[in-house]
Amino acid sequence: MIPWEKLAKGKAPDGQVLELRRRGHEYLIYAGGYDLMSSEDDTSSIALSDYGCAHLKNAKRARVLVGGLGMGYTLRAALDRVSASSIVEIAELVSSVVDWNREWLGDLAGKPLEDPRTKLLLSDVRKPIRAAKNSYDAILLDVDNGPDALAHKQNDGLYGKRGIDEAYGALKPGGVFGVWSFDDDPSFTRRLEKRGFKVETHRVSASKKGRGRYHQIWTARKGR
Template sequence: MNPWVLLDEAEVPGDGGKMKLYQRAFEFSISVKNDELMNSRMHGSEDALAELACKHVADRPTPRVLIGGLGMGFTLRAALEHLGANAEVVVAELVPAVVKWNQSHLADLAERPLEDSRVEVRVSDVGLVIKEQTEAYDAIMLDVDNGPDGLTHEGNDRLYSRGGLNAAKAALKPGGMLGVWSAEPDPAFTKRLRGAGFKIKEVTVRARGKRGGRRHTIWLAEKKA
């Protein structure tokens, strides 16, 4: 078997530890503190996050969506495929190196989505971007860390708190959709979404699309019009 090769590493802002990019043959992996955050062979659930959230708003004249977490670009690519030519997609990525990797080592995995003219990249905490404007986005997708209960970076906790959910709700336009990805189910988070006043649907999807037994969870939380 081919060994993993370390391609690059970078510090996560806010004492989040080292983020490392590995390659093994045609497979890539990103980890933090020895926990794998993402693998290029398993992006079916990331694709589903974008598809489910964007389908809800794709028929709007000029949909504007926010993606929290660039990852390997799969969520962004799927969003672009399900939105029209007049869409605007803002991507907030906390770690500058992840943007760099998506422009180099990882660029071809998702067919170079950063080169699409509809995309704006913000090297920033998505929580701060969410709080910049009210009723600014038709959809917000959070693909940050390993989900509400799988944190490798403690600063992400506020995204999934009641305050974080209230901020996301304020940033959505009426009838807008908040989509949240998670490696595992989380009944407490489901309860917080309901408590924040969202109309929610919890979906279980395959990590590798149509293959494999591993499952991930997606919450679709609609802001009432």
């Protein structure tokens, strides 16, 4: 077995230490003592954009917000599903993750930060959500392990009643709030429905290697 090589270290604004590791062709982002994501487990990150941007196939000028960057798979998949005159904003909390994408990880997802339609926001994704009113066609969140399994404590607010209200307000009528999670969380589904979203859940294979694990994606559509 090839040993993991530590490539770089970074720190989130809340002090959480992140590490980039490599073993052969596989990259790993390690955060706070566990694996945040592996480059082998891109399937559900891509599915988040597949489901979350499905309604934008014929949209001339879509505006999509993705949070966070990770290894760029969700961002790349969103870019691949919107038109040439669309904009995909990518909000990333940790500047080191952006640096790692530029230095090491860019080729994994075809250098999505270099696409002219990408607008990078070095920020908590909650900031652009709060600032927007009826503006986004889709908001796609993969910033943590899910509504009830948090790596960053402050992300709790994104999945609670207030965060859901803010996402609802930021979306255009007919817009979609897509959320990735390590696992199902029926109470999150209920909160989305209570706010008035039309909710669908999708169980998606975690890895292209078919390691047998599944992740959960919500698509919550705002009424027209």
